Amino acid sequence: MKNKELIRIGNNTSPVFVSEIPDKHFKRLWQLHVGSHTNTTVVVLADKQVYDLHQSWIESFTSRLNITVANTQLLVAGEKIKQLAVAETIINEWIALSIPKNAIILCIGGGTITDLGGFIASVYKRGLRLINIPTSLMAMTDASIGGKNALNLGTYKNQIGTFHAPLFTFVAPEFLKTLPETEMASGYAEMMKHGLLEGKNFLKKMLNIVPNAAAPSTSLLVDSIRIKIQIVDSDPTEKSKRMFLNLGHTFGHAYEGFFATSGQPITHGCAIAWGLTEILFASESICNLHSKKIKDVAAWLNQHYRFDTIPIWEQLKEYIVSDKKNISSSFRIVLLNELGRPFIQAIDENGLKSIHSLFCNKNGLRNLGINN
Ligand SMILES: NC(=O)c1ccc[n+]([C@@H]2O[C@H](COP(=O)([O-])OP(=O)(O)OC[C@H]3O[C@@H](n4cnc5c(N)ncnc54)[C@H](O)[C@@H]3O)[C@@H](O)[C@H]2O)c1
Structure with missing residues (x-):
């Protein structure tokens, strides 16, 4: 895989796209998976820190869509937002705003955002369409993929959850430029899990990685997602x-x-x-x-x-x-x-x-x- 700007992984049900030029590709994928009709209602659930850091860039590829953003929730990411009370507050707001059942939830953030967003997407009016834009290495290689979501009960991890596959997951490695070193290392640990499950070349490559601030190559990222x-x-x-x-x-x-x-x-x-x-x-x-x-x-x-x-x-x-x-x-x-x-x-x-x-x-x- 050399010099490919857009890589598709997975079947039609819930594919993952890795894009090196998001403003070129996002609209095309949206039209393919959602359609090109106007005024689709969209609710955005985003990591506040990520949104602040990348606002103009995010808007450069979302503003080209024919959508109405009916509500934007900017959340401080972390395990504390993976709670029923947080989901309930957002759902109440969306009910008050009459967010319809044909709306789309666009999740932009790390794994705590995509877990929370995936859960809400699966229960709000018995299921809204979901699109994930993961921004941490953990979310790109693991959390935003595969349609499993979870909330915590207090500090007991992932006690409540559902399966609700996104229409597609859009991985833009560009986001990793602002990911702190400890969070990059966190993502590399789950990639090593993929290495142990694969046991061959990918594992070999992972053993040569120093999990610091440097983002993985697109090809390593793609291999991990593929596993x-x-x-x-x-x-x-x-x-x-x-x-x-x-x-x-x-x-x-x-x-x-x-x-x-x-x-x-x-x-x-x-x-x-x-x-x-x-x-x-x-x-x-x-x-x-x-x-x-x-x-x-x-x-x-x-x-x-x-x-x-x-x-x-x-x-x-x-x-x-x-x-x-x-x-x-x-x-x-x-x-x-x-x-x-x-x-x-x-x-x-x-x-x-x-x-x-x-x-x-x-x-x-x-x-x-x-x-x-
Ligand atoms: N559902 C699944 O299949 C699955 C799989 C693996 C992990 N998970 C869940 O994912 C969560 C961990 O994911 P995480 O590590 O992404 O957590 P997170 O969402 O808390 O993000 C980690 C930190 O990175 C910051 N961040 C994210 N993207 C950034 C960017 N581009 N630039 C700057 N800062 C950025 C966030 O603000 C946050 O402070 C856990 O709750 C875990 O249980 C779920």
Whole structure:
């Protein structure tokens, strides 16, 4: 893929377009997926920071459409907006404004915006059309793709959610120019998850990445999106293979919830990086997974996503118990038989406790103030 200005990934149902010249492509895609009739009602849900930074640019490609923007919600992004109360406030406003059922929600922002927007789009008048314009690396490679959305209940992650696929997702890497370094690193962690699920060339390329402020090449970005889309398309409603995308998330979400409650929130990607490391060690121990590459990935994660303290099992437990992937009294986690060969394992609470203990005691981890 060289010098291609517009790349399409995925099938007709909910494709992703990566565009290096958004003002050239957005209108064309809009007409293709929405139509060229005039006065379509649009409601915008956008990250305030992103909107402030990119307003004239965003307007340069949205102003060419024949639309009526009936309402613009500018939100301060973060886990705090992924709440039912926030969704309810916006829905009330839209009802007061008589936003019709044939309106389109345009979400512009990171994963917290696309999760909130996707949820509202799926419930408002039983479903509005949705278009995503992700602006963080996390949202471009993961959160805005595949039609899954979620809200938190307090600090318990993603307890409520629906499936509601966007008409299309429009990825403009240009947005990444203003993404802070910690947020870029957060996105790279989910890309490494894609690497572990793929296990081949993409993983190899990821191991050479230093997850700092530099945005990935368009080709790496496209590869990462392609891995997610292939999995989603094979199982859109998460009955089987799509669960593999939860690799590292049982512990990752628990870390995220724990640190949010303790008042020192960490990025989603940072939490996932730790969850992934924990699962690599578990796979090594449970599945006899031995490979130099596993050690390389663990070292990569360990080097780039540092925590000062690992919470002990008793601190993590309540977040793990609330995790959405539980069935009855057992939990489902994703382990790796080999790189690129994930599988689902049912496990009880004691099993998870042992995995955590193994992780905390693993040789080679730097001194992290572990206290169990
Ligand atoms: N639904 C899914 O399939 C899925 C998958 C992965 C992650 N997620 C969710 O996504 C969320 C994390 O996404 P996120 O990391 O994008 O969070 P986010 O929306 O909070 O964005 C992170 C930060 O980056 C800023 N930002 C975003 N784009 C920017 C830009 N172009 N320039 C400057 N600043 C910018 C935001 O203002 C925010 O401060 C989590 O809630 C996670 O659960 C969902």
